[in-house]
Amino acid sequence: MTDSNPYIALLKRDLLLAFRSPGQLLNPVLFYLLVLILFPLGIGPESRILQIIGPGIIWVAALLATLLALDTLFRGDFLDGSLEMLALSPRPFALLVAVKIAAHWLLTGLPLLLLTPLLGTFFSLSGHTIGILMLTLLLGTPVLSLIGAIGAALTVGIRGGGALLALVILPLYIPVLIFAAGAVDASVSGLPFSGQLYFLASLLVLAVTLAPPAVAAALRISLN
Amino acid sequence: MWNFIYKLASPKYFYDMAGKLVPWFGGLFVLLVLPGLYGGLVLAPADYQQGDSFRIIYVHVPSAWMSMFVYVFMAVNAAIGLIWRIKLSDIMVSSSAPIGAAFTFLALVTGSLWGKPMWGTYWVWDARLTSELILLFLYLGFIALQTAIEDKRLAARAGAILVLVGVVNIPIIHYSVEWWNTLHQGPTVTKLDKPSIHISMLIPLLLMALAFQFYFFANLLMRARCEVLEREKHSTWVEALIDKHPEAKHG
């Protein structure tokens, strides 16, 4: 009868729900792979070119896959009334929301990260480059989830909100893209890249502190 | 002072006051834009390297300044609207957005036209133009979000959050694009970054900037008045207004 920690309960619940309907999980990942395969097909398989465009393209594909995945962040709970339950809980809504975003990242951002070695091979990237790329994805994809959550929260009640979400969120993603791809490119050229990584890290800190309250406020508006 | 602000919250008072201000602002705009254009297009010396084509900066730079100013203006009003729930602030935000977007678009077009005689292409990925392009999308995203939500009150609150998130991001985006640009290339359109600007260039520039300010406020007040009429259409003073102008009934 004693309650477990509500945040852990929410995390477990979201993970459990995802594993019980794995189809939803797979879609963004498959999309990610498919988009990346299109590039050699469209541009030509010359490994020299692929090496140059590889990091940037992998990052753009990660942006688009995250955007696709964001649709499932709040929509399910919004439609069946669970989101209202969370909003009406005595616990701070912003913290509950942060847990939901964390669960979502584990389910969508982490797989992108883990696929990088495979994709690095498709684009003829060196092991060292793949390592830096994974580091940027580790720092950057949570930022994408956090900022994207704001857009998802604002558009969750809007029909056909997917395209609107992309329009609203993609400009905000640009700094992450610039610095992440920039870090990898710098490492490939043998130039220092720690500055870019520090910048990504500070974006992450900023997002972790500022995004959850903004998401909570946006959700309350959508629930109104 | 507080009495004035309190009265401003009354839609009718705002409608009347704004109606009186619009012709003044419009007049000031004309009064300033003429010497500004004359100073920039005729009086100021032609550029050493670029000849006369660079004169487009007298429209390009003030437009870019205005595009930023309007966004910050929206952000301030968004914060006021969210914290104190003042409807007039909401109206200011939604009415400013199309004007801000227009200034951004103007900056982009003039920047692009400037590029053609200089480098032979209509577009260069320079820091300022790229930032302006991203800013245009921020405006369009805001307008799209507001249009998609039917309830005006909720649309205002959602839009306010988006604008505030945007205003926090704008310095980050600017910095990122600057940094990206220094890495990747070349010719910049940012001639004005040079520390000293000759006074004969500075004065027309400032006149144009001031002129655009008055244009913005004149246009803003006109749009805001329309918005107020729309929102208050069931109130007695609006109905009285319609009775005075019977042709409006069939509009």
Next chain:
Amino acid sequence: MGSSDAQSLLSARGLRCVRGDRELFTDLSLSLQAGELLQIHGANGSGKTTLLRIMCGLSLPDAGNVYWQGVSLAENRQRFLQNLSYVGHSTGIKLELSPLENLAFAAALHGEASRMTLQQALDRVELFGFENEPARTLSAGQRRRIGLARLLISPARAWILDEPFTALDKSGIRTLESLLHEHLESGGIVVLASHSPVNLHERYIKALHLLT
């Protein structure tokens, strides 16, 4: 705030709500003391759901305020939410989870120790034997019973229910009515919107009619 408000648990004053061009209600006030049930009547679209959501604090009214124990919701949010159980149109039930899992989550979310075990609650709403089936496999009436079980395990004094009799069969209706009766007897309050009449002694029931 008059002295009568000090007695009331949940009250509202001067509520106004405008949706689009329509004014749903204006200058609406109500007050509930312990042991009272307020039933909101009205045709579809008259604003019943909106009013319930305003009472919960989910929606903001265009004018007016809602008070819990005399203090406005804005100032008293935490204490109010600890005492509130809301079951809306959509029951907040996850179809991929079993009734037990759904209840366990609701209990963890609310935080306070529940008055009975989850199993007892499910037995009370006659879901014995179905505790571990995914809610997807249950009927609409059974799913609604999970929502009722949620009411049982929470210590909340205020129940706000939107069309709670939907999809319930005769025995489900009787169960709900007895739950309401027990809740009112123990000093709780209920606000509900319902098309059908509530079969309780009229001393408990106040009515509010919303006109279109």
